[in-house]
Amino acid sequence: MSLIRTALLSVAALTFIAFVQFPEPLERSTNEDEQELAPPSDLALLMRAMAIHADSVKAGLGKKDRLPQFPKTFRNLNKTTPTKGMHIDAITFPTFSKDYLSKLDDLYDAPTAERPQAYNALVQSCANCHGTHCPGPLMRIRKMYAEPLGQ
Numbered sequence: 454m455s456l457i458r459t460a461l462l463s464v465a466a467l468t469f470i471a472f473v474q475f476p477e478p479l480e481r482s483t484n485e486d487e488q489e490l491a492p493p494s495d496l497a498l499l500m501r502a503m504a505i506h507a508d509s510v511k512a513g514l515g516k517k518d519r520l521p522q523f524p525k526t527f528r529n530l531n532k533t534t535p536t537k538g539m540h541i542d543a544i545t546f547p548t549f550s551k552d553y554l555s556k557l558d559d560l561y562d563a564p565t566a567e568r569p570q571a572y573n574a575l576v577q578s579c580a581n582c583h584g585t586h587c588p589g590p591l592m593r594i595r596k597m598y599a600e601p602l603g604q
């Protein structure tokens with residue numbers, strides 16, 4: 454009799470433990486939801502502006518004097534706060550960041566006829582950084598390349 458009682462008690466105890474442990478993964482998924490709802494980081498917002506800028510450069514290719522105004526705020530790329538918990542490599546991120554900014558200068562220095570190549574070099578610098586940081590937008594970036602003028 455006491456054996457059955459012990460057995461029943463341990464079943465009850467196990468059920469209790471299982472019940473108490475169950476809420477943990479639920480709590481975790483709630484935190485993930487909160488993260489998705491968090492406002493985008495300053496870096497994410499800057500990236501959206503960089504993508505819009507590149508799209509408008511592409512739209513104006515081949516038309517004389519059709520570059521958007523030089524986006525001075527992009528110079529802060531290396532100092533802008535990323536999404537919490539995102540890994541930003543202390544060596545490669547500043548290097549890719551500098552490369553993007555020098556391709557941006559080259560684009561604005563390029564004669565109109567050479568703008569498509571300069572623009573493609575800029576898109577390539579986006580892809581280079583995204584190869585090691587935040588690969589999600591790579592699909593979109595790969596579709597941003599322009600055809601050479603006259604094709």
Ligand code: HEC
Nearest residue numbers: 494496497500503504535536549550553579582586587590
């Ligand atoms: C120096 C590295 C680097 C360069 C250069 C770079 N990116 Fe990013 N990009 C990132 C990182 C890191 C994030 C993630 C930002 C965050 O979540 O805080 C990001 C995020 C994005 C996002 C998602 C933004 C969002 O809404 O969450 C897009 C789109 C994007 N980049 C497009 C581009 C385009 C287009 C270019 C070139 C014009 C570019 N990136 C150049 C590193 C880079």
